[in-house]
Each structure stands twice: as structure tokens, then as C-alpha cells.
Amino acid sequence: MVWDGSRSGLVGKGIDGALGSTLIRINFPGIHNDYAYYFLQSKYLQINSRAKGSGTPHVDPDLLWNYSFPIPPLNEQHRIVAKIEELFSELDKGVESLKKAREQLKVYRQALLKHAFEGKLTEDWRKKNADKLETADQLLDRIKHEREARYQQQLEEWKSAVEQWEKDGKVGKRPSKQGKPKHLKSIGKDIQQTLPNLPDGWVWGKLGLMTTGVEYGSSTKSKKTGSHPVLRMGNIQNGKFDWSDLVYTSNEEEIRRYLLKKGDVLFNRTNSPELVGKTATYTESRPAVFAGYLIRINQINSIALSQYLNLFLNSHVAKQYGNIVKTDGVNQSNINGEKLINYPFPYCSTLEQKKILEILDEKLSVIDVFLDNIEENIARSEALRQSILKKAFSGQLVPQDPNDEPASVLLERIAREKAEVAVTAKKGRGPKKIIKQKAYEHL
Structure with missing residues (x-):
């Protein structure tokens, strides 16, 4: 898991499988990588709102490292990720349709302006008012x-x-x-x-x-x-x-x-x-x-x-x-x-300009209403995305299964894998800097 820690406009975004000077690599031993990724996405707005730095914003490490991380059984992590991706896929399709409609409206708007400034919108009007022009x-x-x-x-x-x-x-x-x-x-x-x-x-x-x-x-x-x-x-x-x-x-x-x-x-x-x-x-x-x-x-x-x-x-x-x-x-x-x-x-003539503006005002106001509605729905989709993540990490998105492994087994595996990562790093075959230990909290 790679986390963007400083880039302006991208602060706190996760990127899988990449490294760079503004990125932090975070290891999650024993944790489904996508589960950890979506958890950090659920904290994205908080991380951005408290970015450090007077120029390019930087994520506050104390804020990031001290989140209580809910860890369900591994099978439940997979179910949570699958459900998030199913719901996000539906949301993405809706947002894609909205964005497509937005672009079509913008094209239509430019087509209207093009016709307006080529005299096509007022062609009939000119015929009726030829004696005034x-x-x-x-x-x-x-x-x-x-x-x-x-x-x-x-x-x-x-x-x-x-x-x-x-x-x-x-x-x-x-x-x-x-x-x-x-x-x-x-x-x-x-x-x-x-x-x-x-x-x-x-x-x-x-x-x-x-x-x-x-x-x-x-x-x-x-x-x-x-x-x-x-x-x-x-x-x-x-x-x-x-x-x-x-x-x-x-x-x-x-x-x-x-x-x-x-x-x-x-x-x-x-x-x-x-x-x-x-x-x-x-x-x-x-x-x-x-x-x-x-x-x-x-x-x-x-x-x-x-x-x-x-x-x-x-x-x-x-x-x-x-x-x-x-x-x-x-x-x-x-x-x-x-x-x-x-x-x-x-x-x-200014007489024809007035007529052009009259026609454009009527048509463009309708376009603007549609565009405002689209922007509102896109904003709602983002709010719904955060709502889905909130439910996911509070145990409300998928049902729990009593047959899943107990917390004690999961925590033992996490501790074992953390120790293996530390040994690898010490030998110079892994990350040279180990992220300081975090307090985990079982869901």
C-alpha cells in the first residue's frame, strides 16, 4: 500500500504498487490490502481537512498513525471489500452517466452559442424585421x-x-x-x-x-x-x-x-x-x-x-x-x-443582439438548471460513497459469520507477519523504515 503524503490536491490518496518522493509505504501484516486501502479512503476527508504545511499540504502523521483500525476476520474483510466494490461499481456507472450528460450539455451550450454568433438563431426574426436592419x-x-x-x-x-x-x-x-x-x-x-x-x-x-x-x-x-x-x-x-x-x-x-x-x-x-x-x-x-x-x-x-x-x-x-x-x-x-x-x-445591430440574448437567456437557463442538478447528484454520490465506507468499517455493511476465525488467531498471525517484516528489513531486503506500531482494535 502506497499513500500520497504531500502532493497538493492528492493528499491522502492511495496508490497500489507505486513509490515516489511524496509517497509513504504502509505495511499491513495479516490484513487484506484492499480492506486497508478502503479504510484509509474512509478517512480521506478528515486527512485533507487537517493537512499540514503552509505551502504544499502534508498529512499530519500523528493523525494518520493514531486512527483506531477495526480488524474483522480475514474472510469478513474479503466480504466487506467485495460489497464495497459492488456498490462502488454501481455508483461509478451512475457518475459516469452524469458526467457524460454534463459533457453533452456543454457541447449543446457551445453549439447554441455558435449558432447565435453566426446569425442562425435569429434567421426567422431577420426576415420579419428586414425593414429595421x-x-x-x-x-x-x-x-x-x-x-x-x-x-x-x-x-x-x-x-x-x-x-x-x-x-x-x-x-x-x-x-x-x-x-x-x-x-x-x-x-x-x-x-x-x-x-x-x-x-x-x-x-x-x-x-x-x-x-x-x-x-x-x-x-x-x-x-x-x-x-x-x-x-x-x-x-x-x-x-x-x-x-x-x-x-x-x-x-x-x-x-x-x-x-x-x-x-x-x-x-x-x-x-x-x-x-x-x-x-x-x-x-x-x-x-x-x-x-x-x-x-x-x-x-x-x-x-x-x-x-x-x-x-x-x-x-x-x-x-x-x-x-x-x-x-x-x-x-x-x-x-x-x-x-x-x-x-x-x-x-x-443592437436590435438583433437583444433578440439573440432573449433567445439565449431562455435556452441557457434551462441548460444551467440541468447542469446544477447534475453537479448536485455527483456531490450526493460522493457523500453516498463515504456513507458506504462508514458502514463498512462500523460492521454494518455485511453480516458476520460465526465460522470465521477468532480474533486471537488473526492477531497472532498479524504479530508473526510483522516480526517477519522487521527481520527482512533489518537484513536490508525490505523497507528500511518500519512504520511505528499502531494500536489495533477488533470490530
């Missing part, structure tokens, strides 16, 4: 004018802020001027050829067309307390903000500069390869600022609705063309602001 050229022309208008508005706001700063005696930093929006070239033909075809009135353009400039978050070190929470990349979960693990700031300058506005879409620019690019929309549930590993897109809502943008960035096509850059030396990836504004983006 722009041509692709009209759409691009309007986007250009909306972007210029936003820039002019920001210049006026900057001038007003500077005047107020001067009236206040120039306390604090001088308000910074918004840079002129970057000129963005059309999407290259090589990329254009790989993108899905769009219906009339739609156009693939670079994401930067919807903003006068993206913005990195605060780099100031956060604290455990403060006036405003600082949303970090870990707070983005499944396209939404999770407010359960927060840090804070009370820095007035940081709050003024990075205070979030309703509808802001934040993009996670650095993470492991499968998680980089997560996004969420801020819905103004409470005042907050955002941290440096996030990018505020500052989208112009008359060009791209925040949830339309958010859902697109969480779709397969967006991640496929994300231009992810590996960071040397660590298992992380990075997408900077320059890469982000060059994402291909499917532009259509």
Missing part, C-alpha cells in the same frame, strides 16, 4: 461614428476633471487624458477564411472597434479589509462574478480610477491555458474595483451589448482565435490588451 456598410459606418463620438465625450469629461482638479488645489494626480482610439486594420484574409460565414447585415470586425481603449486593473496590493472589494481573476466563475473570496482596498485614487460601472465586461488576461480568457459582466450588485490581471474592455453599448460581448468571449470561436501567448517558465498563458482588441468579433 442596417446593411453591413451602414453598420460599419455607424460603428465608426459611435467610436468617434465616445472619444469626444471622453475628452470633454477629461477637460472638466482637470478644471475641477485645479479648483481643488491640484490635490492628487492630474487626471489622465484618454488617448486617441487606435486605427484598426480589417481582419486579414488568412483569418477571414477560417471564420464562419455571416448573414447579410452582419460583419466580422476587430473587437477594438467597439471601444476607444481597453484598460488594465489596479496593481496596488489589496488587503483583507477595506472600503471596496477588488475583483480578481478567481472571482470570475462561469461567466459571472463570485463574491465569496474577496480582498479590499481603501485607496481613493485607485477607487476613482478603477471603480466598475454597470455593464463593464472584464476579461481575465493571465491564467492557465484552459482558463485564460474567462469573462464576466459587472451588474452593479455592490461597488467594486478590478485587479491588474483583468482587462476592462470599455465597450460602447450602442455598438455591443455587454452580455452579447460576454457570451461571445466565452464561446469556442472566440477562444479559438484568442492568439494565446505562452508565458516562458510557467504553465500559464497571457492575452494582453493589444491581442484582445484584435479578436475577430461578429458585429450586428
Whole structure:
């Protein structure tokens, strides 16, 4: 029996027939190996909850060695193991079916998003509302004018802020001027050829067309307390903000500069390869600022609705063309602001965006309910697994047989085999370190 004593995320897992630097070999003389394995599995949650170590967790040896180990007759150990494996096999089949259904729902979700951003979900709607829609050229022309208008508005706001700063005696930093929006070239033909075809009135353009400039978050070190929470990349979960693990700031300058506005879409620019690019929309549930590993897109809502943008960035096509850059030396990836504004983006009228969101909201909410139910059932299966182990090691899983060998014979055999192991180790033919003696308790 080999037991993982330190590896993060795997602390306390048993591995049969393997050795490594983070593993402990535990000998169980006279005991059915699988019986001992399942006993340790029954203590897995306790061992993990009391892991030692400030960095990578380590199992507390005192906790592990001082468990009272119930030892039934050997034949009963075999019956217990057989029953556990029978029940676990049924559980595993159920969990496998649940996981398969979960993956199918995720595939269906991505298929919905794909159809949404190819204009297929609103094909009938467009036919009924053709007189209300722009041509692709009209759409691009309007986007250009909306972007210029936003820039002019920001210049006026900057001038007003500077005047107020001067009236206040120039306390604090001088308000910074918004840079002129970057000129963005059309999407290259090589990329254009790989993108899905769009219906009339739609156009693939670079994401930067919807903003006068993206913005990195605060780099100031956060604290455990403060006036405003600082949303970090870990707070983005499944396209939404999770407010359960927060840090804070009370820095007035940081709050003024990075205070979030309703509808802001934040993009996670650095993470492991499968998680980089997560996004969420801020819905103004409470005042907050955002941290440096996030990018505020500052989208112009008359060009791209925040949830339309958010859902697109969480779709397969967006991640496929994300231009992810590996960071040397660590298992992380990075997408900077320059890469982000060059994402291909499917532009259509905000009127059609609203219709797309209406359809997606209805369909995705059903998927989310099913996914939540699946996760609950998977969690229940794990609780049931622990319940089975609890019964197994409290004598309630299988009936006892009066014909099984008595405890005295079993204990004599255990003592004999322990002595043989000790002699072998002393001669250098076995484990050099003998696990210290443990108090056994007969069931």
C-alpha cells in the first residue's frame, strides 16, 4: 500500500504498487490490502481537512498513525471489500452517466452559442424585421461614428476633471487624458477564411472597434479589509462574478480610477491555458474595483451589448482565435490588451443582439438548471460513497459469520507477519523504515 503524503490536491490518496518522493509505504501484516486501502479512503476527508504545511499540504502523521483500525476476520474483510466494490461499481456507472450528460450539455451550450454568433438563431426574426436592419456598410459606418463620438465625450469629461482638479488645489494626480482610439486594420484574409460565414447585415470586425481603449486593473496590493472589494481573476466563475473570496482596498485614487460601472465586461488576461480568457459582466450588485490581471474592455453599448460581448468571449470561436501567448517558465498563458482588441468579433445591430440574448437567456437557463442538478447528484454520490465506507468499517455493511476465525488467531498471525517484516528489513531486503506500531482494535 502506497499513500500520497504531500502532493497538493492528492493528499491522502492511495496508490497500489507505486513509490515516489511524496509517497509513504504502509505495511499491513495479516490484513487484506484492499480492506486497508478502503479504510484509509474512509478517512480521506478528515486527512485533507487537517493537512499540514503552509505551502504544499502534508498529512499530519500523528493523525494518520493514531486512527483506531477495526480488524474483522480475514474472510469478513474479503466480504466487506467485495460489497464495497459492488456498490462502488454501481455508483461509478451512475457518475459516469452524469458526467457524460454534463459533457453533452456543454457541447449543446457551445453549439447554441455558435449558432447565435453566426446569425442562425435569429434567421426567422431577420426576415420579419428586414425593414429595421442596417446593411453591413451602414453598420460599419455607424460603428465608426459611435467610436468617434465616445472619444469626444471622453475628452470633454477629461477637460472638466482637470478644471475641477485645479479648483481643488491640484490635490492628487492630474487626471489622465484618454488617448486617441487606435486605427484598426480589417481582419486579414488568412483569418477571414477560417471564420464562419455571416448573414447579410452582419460583419466580422476587430473587437477594438467597439471601444476607444481597453484598460488594465489596479496593481496596488489589496488587503483583507477595506472600503471596496477588488475583483480578481478567481472571482470570475462561469461567466459571472463570485463574491465569496474577496480582498479590499481603501485607496481613493485607485477607487476613482478603477471603480466598475454597470455593464463593464472584464476579461481575465493571465491564467492557465484552459482558463485564460474567462469573462464576466459587472451588474452593479455592490461597488467594486478590478485587479491588474483583468482587462476592462470599455465597450460602447450602442455598438455591443455587454452580455452579447460576454457570451461571445466565452464561446469556442472566440477562444479559438484568442492568439494565446505562452508565458516562458510557467504553465500559464497571457492575452494582453493589444491581442484582445484584435479578436475577430461578429458585429450586428443592437436590435438583433437583444433578440439573440432573449433567445439565449431562455435556452441557457434551462441548460444551467440541468447542469446544477447534475453537479448536485455527483456531490450526493460522493457523500453516498463515504456513507458506504462508514458502514463498512462500523460492521454494518455485511453480516458476520460465526465460522470465521477468532480474533486471537488473526492477531497472532498479524504479530508473526510483522516480526517477519522487521527481520527482512533489518537484513536490508525490505523497507528500511518500519512504520511505528499502531494500536489495533477488533470490530
